[in-house]
Amino acid sequence: MTVTIGKIPYTAAGFHILPVLVSNDTIYQERQETMEALEIRTIFTLTLLNHTIPITETVIVSWAVMLALITISIVITRRLKTIPAGPQVIVETAVEFLDNFARQQFGRFAKFLGPYMGSLFLFLLLGNIVPAVSPLPLKLLGYEFIPPFEIRPPTRDINVTAALAVISITLVLVCGFTARGCGGWFKRLLHPLPMMLPFNIMEYGTRLISLALRLFGNMLGGYVLMSLIGGIFPIALPMIFSLYFDFFDGMIQAAIFVFLTSLYISEAVKINEE
Numbered sequence: 001m002t003v004t005i006g007k008i009p010y011t012a013a014g015f016h017i018l019p020v021l022v023s024n025d026t027i028y029q030e031r032q033e034t035m036e037a038l039e040i041r042t043i044f045t046l047t048l049l050n051h052t053i054p055i056t057e058t059v060i061v062s063w064a065v066m067l068a069l070i071t072i073s074i075v076i077t078r079r080l081k082t083i084p085a086g087p088q089v090i091v092e093t094a095v096e097f098l099d100n101f102a103r104q105q106f107g108r109f110a111k112f113l114g115p116y117m118g119s120l121f122l123f124l125l126l127g128n129i130v131p132a133v134s135p136l137p138l139k140l141l142g143y144e145f146i147p148p149f150e151i152r153p154p155t156r157d158i159n160v161t162a163a164l165a166v167i168s169i170t171l172v173l174v175c176g177f178t179a180r181g182c183g184g185w186f187k188r189l190l191h192p193l194p195m196m197l198p199f200n201i202m203e204y205g206t207r208l209i210s211l212a213l214r215l216f217g218n219m220l221g222g223y224v225l226m227s228l229i230g231g232i233f234p235i236a237l238p239m240i241f242s243l244y245f246d247f248f249d250g251m252i253q254a255a256i257f258v259f260l261t262s263l264y265i266s267e268a269v270k271i272n273e274e
Contacts, residue, residue: 038224040157058157065127065154069119094118105266109175113265116171120164121258127154128219128250131226153250155219158212165211168261169204176268207264211257218253222246 042054076091084092095118102114134151154160177185189200222245229241 038220056157057152058154058160061130061151062127062154062160065123065130068126069122101262105262106175107269109179109265109269113171113175117258117262120261121254124155124164124215124254124257125251127160128254129246131223132246153219153223155215155253156223158216161216161219162212164215164257165208168211168257168264169208171261172207172264172268173204175265179269207260211260215253215257218249222249 041057043057043060044055046053046055076087080088098114098118099110102110102117106113131151131153176188180188189197191200226241226245
């Protein structure tokens with residue numbers, strides 16, 4: 001049953017009265033925008049040995065993020081001073097914190113795992129927040145602005161998060177095997193009881209899947225919500241919600257991924273270091 005109050009139609013559903021404010025055309029349009037948000041676009045292709053290699057937007061943005069990190073690193077470290085000042089103070093404080101964290105977590109493996117964790121965090125952080133600088137479509141007073149391009153986070157692509165998860169779990173295996181040796185590593189698979197062997201082996205797979213899907217799901221969900229918000233309220237709300245979904249949530253997801261990777265590696269080498 002539909003009741004009209006003034007010019008606004010209402011639908012009765014049990015004990016609730018729900019306003020019908022969105023037309024079927026709007027719902028269809030939002031559904032199309034959602035499907036477009038899930039799509040990974042191919043920018044161009046390369047042909048190598050009779051094989052076509054698609055270069056997607058994920059690859060382009062990932063390259064851009066890595067280029068930005070390399071450029072920033074060169075600029076910051078170009079003129080280092082004996083007595084630090086300005087940005088050098090912040091950089092040295094961050095590096096010192098990372099070194100202390102790596103020594104506490106990884107022991108003798110800190111020399112090469114510390115830089116990896118720092119690079120991983122910076123890549124995820126910049127990759128997660130880069131959509132904040134993407135131009136938005138705008139409709140105002142009969143005029144419509146369609147941006148020539150759109151920057152999407154590379155972590156909304158399961159291929160990126162799965163690859164990072166594979167690297168992290170591979171480091172867990174390599175560091176654990178190196179720290180414990182063949183016998184020690186196999187002995188840990190039997191801990192606390194030999195019957196736990198299949199479950200301990202399965203644990204590596206579940207950790208890999210959880211690392212990949214947690215980052216992928218959170219970033220994709222945030223991107224889809226931002227697309228829907230931008231389609232319904234194109235003027236003010238996207239900028240407000242961007243502070244959370246692009247900056248705060250992006251930083252949190254990067255920190256969680258790095259923290260879990262550090263935790264898994266620390267567990268793998270812990271007994272040997274004790």
